[in-house]
Amino acid sequence: MWSAWIESTRIADLKEKISQLFLTDSNSITSKSKLFITIPALFSIELNAHSLTYLALLVADQQITEEALNISLFNSQMCEATFRAARSMSGPFSSVV
Structure with a gap:
């Protein structure tokens, strides 16, 4: 389920969520693989x-x-x-x- 969610979510949405959670620049994240286990x-x-x-x-x-x-x-x-x-x-x- 987790893997399916990752694949179905746009990278722009993931970057936005991560930047909101960790107060980082969303442009510094380049790929989905760097965001997750x-x-x-x-x-x-x-x-x-x-x-x-x-x-x-x-x-x-x-x-x-x-x-x-x-x-x-x-x-x-x-x-x-x-x-x-x-x-x-x-x-x-x-x-x-």
Whole structure:
């Protein structure tokens, strides 16, 4: 939806809105791509939103407990600890986990 809005909005309108919000000169902005996040970042946000929505639906249907919504527990440090443990179980010359 966000990407469709970007594509359908004229660059002049975007420049005007940005200059009003940030009190900048609208002529200094040259392209739409400089105004917004990258496509990979957009995909990441979209995947996270879908995952959170799915978790909320599972909790609402009482298929999982409310503790699954403790999103702060799902961080990269926990994943790194798991991968570190898996690597330590493999041999010293193996790069496959």
